[in-house]
Amino acid sequence: MRKRPMKTVAGAALAAVAALCRPGPAIALDWPTRPVTMVVPYAAGGPNDTVGRVLAQRLGEILRAQIIVENVGGAGGMTGTNRVAKAAADGSMFLLGGQSTLAQIPSLYRHPLYDAAADFVPVALLTDQARILITRKDLPPDTLPQFIAYAKMNHVRMQYASAGGGSGGHVCAILLNTIMGTTIAHVPYRGSGPAMQDMMAGRIDFSCEQISTALPQIESGAVKAIATLGLARPSVLPSLPTAQEQGIAALDCSAWSALVFPKGTPDAIVHRLSKAANEAVETPAVRERLESVGVTVVERERRTPGYLATFIPAEIARWAAPIKASGVSID
Numbered sequence: 001m002r003k004r005p006m007k008t009v010a011g012a013a014l015a016a017v018a019a020l021c022r023p024g025p026a027i028a029l030d031w032p033t034r035p036v037t038m039v040v041p042y043a044a045g046g047p048n049d050t051v052g053r054v055l056a057q058r059l060g061e062i063l064r065a066q067i068i069v070e071n072v073g074g075a076g077g078m079t080g081t082n083r084v085a086k087a088a089a090d091g092s093m094f095l096l097g098g099q100s101t102l103a104q105i106p107s108l109y110r111h112p113l114y115d116a117a118a119d120f121v122p123v124a125l126l127t128d129q130a131r132i133l134i135t136r137k138d139l140p141p142d143t144l145p146q147f148i149a150y151a152k153m154n155h156v157r158m159q160y161a162s163a164g165g166g167s168g169g170h171v172c173a174i175l176l177n178t179i180m181g182t183t184i185a186h187v188p189y190r191g192s193g194p195a196m197q198d199m200m201a202g203r204i205d206f207s208c209e210q211i212s213t214a215l216p217q218i219e220s221g222a223v224k225a226i227a228t229l230g231l232a233r234p235s236v237l238p239s240l241p242t243a244q245e246q247g248i249a250a251l252d253c254s255a256w257s258a259l260v261f262p263k264g265t266p267d268a269i270v271h272r273l274s275k276a277a278n279e280a281v282e283t284p285a286v287r288e289r290l291e292s293v294g295v296t297v298v299e300r301e302r303r304t305p306g307y308l309a310t311f312i313p314a315e316i317a318r319w320a321a322p323i324k325a326s327g328v329s330i331d
Helices: 006-021 047-063 075-085 099-108 144-157 168-180 192-200 211-220 267-282 284-292 305-326
Strands: 036-040 067-071 093-098 120-129 131-136 159-162 185-188 206-210 223-228 255-262 295-297
Touching: 036 047, 036 075, 047 067, 047 093, 047 120, 047 211, 047 255, 047 267, 047 284, 075 093, 075 099, 075 255, 093 099, 093 120, 099 168, 099 255, 099 305, 120 267, 120 305, 131 144, 131 168, 131 192, 131 211, 144 168, 144 223, 159 168, 159 192, 168 185, 168 206, 168 305, 192 206, 192 211, 192 223, 206 211, 211 223, 255 267, 255 305, 267 284, 267 305, 284 295
Parallel strands: 036 067, 036 093, 159 185, 159 206
Antiparallel strands: 093 255, 120 255, 120 295, 131 206, 131 223
16 A cells, blocks of 8 residues: 655644644534623613613623623724734633614714624624604603794704714714704713703703613703604603604614624634523513613524524615715724
8 A cells, every 4th residue: 555645644634733722623622611892882771771781791691601801992883893803713701782883883974993794793783772862851842843943943942962973863963963054062961961960950851862871861850851862752751752753754774683793703712692681681680671771683594693694784874975965084
């Protein structure tokens, strides 16, 4: 029998060693073997942080590992999102992203720090929640038509708040400004909490806030709810009409949340987190907690890596036109 050349044998041995050293399915099946970081790209206490902490606790129980919530705010969520885009693709870090960071920033910023469609591996679309147009409690309007009429007469003296330049609330208010034909001044804050405090104190006129942050203040009468800025009335505010019901068909600012890993993360890790995330949102206590603040868990068929892989590019395209039409661009 002819012997194999020594170079061939050596080459085969090196290839085998290299294969063992690569992070493949066998290694990924053991994931996680150490604490894992969930980056929430906004300040603590905001709507995304609320969703993230509810999910993190249950994910930790399911995966039998510590899930560390790390708040990395700045640039409308772009700073924290970029941190994950540039992270090691080893399952040690993932992002709780959403409409602003994964769909609006690509069109809003002239030079975004990452490619939302190419720099991440989709894990699961998980939740959706309405945005609410809220005002300081003593602002005269009570309905959206009244608000628009008031804004047109007083816009040079009015101010609106957001959780930061480029945030979802900022973009929604930009669209509202465009629709109304007004130039109301924007006041960016370092998170939704400080913005809400100033509105409750009467220093800010309005904001387009996610319902999970706005609901307690609406229910207490600290702020006034004018319209639901999504396609359906939230179950926790069934009497609050949508913008469409009040004559503004072009305004849809509902806010979704999704999990993504850095590009290159092994498929086995992606599918393990996706399975755990689905189990987490199916847990009655988690679902009840989310629904109590107006957050809806999306349908099961939408909670897959494959669905999210097509959803993100579609959302980028959907937001590109209205953002361009507004004429607003951030360096």
